[in-house]
Amino acid sequence: MIETLAWINAPxxxxxxxxxxxxxxxxxxxxxxxxSLGRLEEMAIALAGMQNTATPSPDPIQVLQFLSDHGAVAxxxxxFPQIVTLQMLRNMSNGGxxxxxxxxxxxVRIEITNVGTVSDxxxxxxxxxxxxxxxxxxxxxxxxxxxxxxxxxxxxxxxxVERALATGAKLLICGEMGIGSxxxxxxxxxxxxxxxxESLVGPGTGLNATGVARKTRVIDAALALHAAPNTPxxxxxxxxxxxxxxxxxxxxxxxxxxGLPIIVDGxxxxxxxxxxxxxxxxxxxxxxxxxxxxxxxxxxxxTALNAKPYLNFGLRLGEATGALAVVPLLRLACELHQHxxxxxxxxxxxx
Amino acid sequence: MIETLAWINAPxxxxxxxxxxxxxxxxxxxxxxxxSLGRLEEMAIALAGMQNTATPSPDPIQVLQFLSDHGAVAxxxxxFPQIVTLQMLRNMSNGGxxxxxxxxxxxVRIEITNVGTVSDxxxxxxxxxxxxxxxxxxxxxxxxxxxxxxxxxxxxxxxxVERALATGAKLLICGEMGIGSxxxxxxxxxxxxxxxxESLVGPGTGLNATGVARKTRVIDAALALHAAPNTPxxxxxxxxxxxxxxxxxxxxxxxxxxGLPIIVDGxxxxxxxxxxxxxxxxxxxxxxxxxxxxxxxxxxxxTALNAKPYLNFGLRLGEATGALAVVPLLRLACELHQHxxxxxxxxxxxx
Numbered sequence: 083m084i085e086t087l088a089w090i091n092a093p094x095x096x097x098x099x100x101x102x103x104x105x106x107x108x109x110x111x112x113x114x115x116x117x118s119l120g121r122l123e124e125m126a127i128a129l130a131g132m133q134n135t136a137t138p139s140p141d142p143i144q145v146l147q148f149l150s151d152h153g154a155v156a157x158x159x160x161x162f163p164q165i166v167t168l169q170m171l172r173n174m175s176n177g178g179x180x181x182x183x184x185x186x187x188x189x190v191r192i193e194i195t196n197v198g199t200v201s202d203x204x205x206x207x208x209x210x211x212x213x214x215x216x217x218x219x220x221x222x223x224x225x226x227x228x229x230x231x232x233x234x235x236x237x238x239x240x241x242x243v244e245r246a247l248a249t250g251a252k253l254l255i256c257g258e259m260g261i262g263s264x265x266x267x268x269x270x271x272x273x274x275x276x277x278x279x280e281s282l283v284g285p286g287t288g289l290n291a292t293g294v295a296r297k298t299r300v301i302d303a304a305l306a307l308h309a310a311p312n313t314p315x316x317x318x319x320x321x322x323x324x325x326x327x328x329x330x331x332x333x334x335x336x337x338x339x340x341g342l343p344i345i346v347d348g349x350x351x352x353x354x355x356x357x358x359x360x361x362x363x364x365x366x367x368x369x370x371x372x373x374x375x376x377x378x379x380x381x382x383x384x385t386a387l388n389a390k391p392y393l394n395f396g397l398r399l400g401e402a403t404g405a406l407a408v409v410p411l412l413r414l415a416c417e418l419h420q421h422x423x424x425x426x427x428x429x430x431x432x433x
Numbered sequence: 434m435i436e437t438l439a440w441i442n443a444p445x446x447x448x449x450x451x452x453x454x455x456x457x458x459x460x461x462x463x464x465x466x467x468x469s470l471g472r473l474e475e476m477a478i479a480l481a482g483m484q485n486t487a488t489p490s491p492d493p494i495q496v497l498q499f500l501s502d503h504g505a506v507a508x509x510x511x512x513f514p515q516i517v518t519l520q521m522l523r524n525m526s527n528g529g530x531x532x533x534x535x536x537x538x539x540x541v542r543i544e545i546t547n548v549g550t551v552s553d554x555x556x557x558x559x560x561x562x563x564x565x566x567x568x569x570x571x572x573x574x575x576x577x578x579x580x581x582x583x584x585x586x587x588x589x590x591x592x593x594v595e596r597a598l599a600t601g602a603k604l605l606i607c608g609e610m611g612i613g614s615x616x617x618x619x620x621x622x623x624x625x626x627x628x629x630x631e632s633l634v635g636p637g638t639g640l641n642a643t644g645v646a647r648k649t650r651v652i653d654a655a656l657a658l659h660a661a662p663n664t665p666x667x668x669x670x671x672x673x674x675x676x677x678x679x680x681x682x683x684x685x686x687x688x689x690x691x692g693l694p695i696i697v698d699g700x701x702x703x704x705x706x707x708x709x710x711x712x713x714x715x716x717x718x719x720x721x722x723x724x725x726x727x728x729x730x731x732x733x734x735x736t737a738l739n740a741k742p743y744l745n746f747g748l749r750l751g752e753a754t755g756a757l758a759v760v761p762l763l764r765l766a767c768e769l770h771q772h773x774x775x776x777x778x779x780x781x782x783x784x
Contacts, residue, residue, distance in 0.1 A: 410765070
């Protein structure tokens with residue numbers, strides 16, 4: 083398998099430390115107390131390093147939205163029926179889903195891809211149909227996918243980023259939607275981190291305590307079946323992930339190889355981030371983290387990624403909505419960086 | 434004094450509970466798990482109640498930016514020299530200050546008013562000259578202002594809000610700038626809350642530990658001189674506040690009386706919020722809180738106001754920058770509220 087995915091091991095870029103340092107020095111010359119814009123300063127400095135420029139800007143932004151079904155729903159681990167994945171695909175196609183509303187309001191490009199709903203929705207406006215299968219396998223009993231699907235999924239994410247780069251994208255956001263996705267993401271994250279299900283599991287879209295207990299048993303069963311110590315990350319992806327997560331891992335790796343900054347959305351995208359960073363640690367250098375998910379296990383993932391998300395808004399929808407909420411703050415950070423007068427320009431005395 | 438300020442006791446409006454409840458019900462019909470957009474849902478529900486509408490929107494937004502000097506700088510309590518207040522007034526006039534950069538980027542109206550720098554800058558473009566005096570008195574030794582200045586300051590804030598309302602403003606942001614302002618704000622907040630200086634004091638724009646210790650002594654001296662138990666809030670304002678804070682209190686009271694929602698900025702504007710709420714508790718119903726300030730005493734004020742700020746970005750600039758950072762999130766919240774499809778509209782199954 084490794085041979086057909088040689089691109090995965092191609093070296094990642096690194097942000098330009100000199101550009102970041104120049105941005106830091108500029109921030110300290112702007113007419114405000116040193117550091118007083120906190121994370122708005124951090125954002126501009128980080129983007130300046132990633133984009134190797136004195137005038138960082140998040141735009142144009144590309145959102146890649148991957149939808150797929152997760153076989154573990156057979157174990158009754160979601161508050162919603164599986165048909166909702168397909169219904170939400172149609173809702174996104176029509177622009178009525180939260181992610182499409184936000185992308186429109188923010189003037190951000192979005193590409194919606196069906197990477198594997200259980201049944202085929204046929205052709206839908208604004209949707210790419212690249213189904214890798216009729217949903218993943220039930221991870222409590224079988225691997226999520228075969229090697230072909232894993233490879234195709236990673237390549238699919240890679241190709242999507244290459245399309246985005248070809249049209250000038252300067253920042254990447256990935257999102258997902260699919261009933262059962264937190265079960266896949268939790269199982270994958272537990273395996274990557276060597277944690278038990280209990281330490282990361284949560285209510286997802288709204289399970290009650292009984293449901294969470296059932297979900298915990300399902301994930302523990304999946305871990306017992308698939309996650310023996312020292313199983314390589316790619317193999318854990320094949321056995322436990324969703325098609326959405328696999329496509330995202332391919333997208334994140336490709337972004338890091340091309341020096342394209344990433345805003346990582348919430349819980350599920352963070353599991354993809356963990357996998358990508360285990361495959362190549364330098365991928366981490368290209369990631370900004372959007373939100374502290376309401377899903378309780380998210381903090382453990384953020385700690386493992388040494389990440390401090392910008393927002394703590396109790397978000398638990400996924401669909402890239404957390405990452406999109408950060409977009410206007412990044413834009414403001416860049417406007418402030420570029421247009422605030424320096425002490426010298428404004429004739430303002432320093433400390 | 435009270436007679437000439439009878440308007441302060443005019444009753445406040447209350448948000449429309451039925452409109453807020455209708456917004457909450459709509460949120461629960463939108464195609465996402467119940468509550469999964471967290472504080473973005475809260476924002477839309479709160480604004481719907483305040484604006485008594487099914488289609489809340491923050492726009493048009495009016496920023497009132499008040500600049501003034503604080504006499505306590507004579508006690509060496511700031512990292513910056515006093516002349517910076519006037520220099521920053523010119524910087525705002527020219528559009529080079531952070532608040533003006535943000536207002537422009539966000540397409541938000543801003544009115545900049547000199548409410549009392551120590552020296553007169555004369556006429557400046559985009560600046561109203563309404564100086565109440567040559568800065569406030571040194572609160573460690575004398576009252577900040579006389580009764581006439583207090584009354585004029587409150588009326589000045591009232592008139593500014595009335596102008597904003599006349600031009601259709603639907604949301605109010607107040608900001609301030611002035612060297613020494615955290616000393617005034619801390620002293621006022623300590624007096625209003627019955628706290629010692631030590632429990633609320635912080636580095637402001639960047640004092641070192643020695644500076645913070647000196648600032649603490651100055652505030653304790655001001656409290657000993659001015660803040661005997663049971664001193665009424667208006668008298669505490671006169672003795673301890675800055676002209677910027679007094680104008681803001683007038684603005685907040687007027688906004689609440691007219692049912693105009695307010696985004697409260699950081700540390701200094703929170704001291705004005707505390708004073709306004711002590712004058713009329715219902716003012717609180719019109720307030721959204723923007724940011725957890727990096728200034729350590731801010732949390733104590735937020736607790737007293739039963740407030741949970743939206744952002745925790747390490748901001749400590751003031752100038753309304755925290756409140757402005759929240760504006761695009763409020764806009765997104767309202768876009769999501771209005772344009773996300775309902776389960777029925779999209780044919781999506783519910784839990």
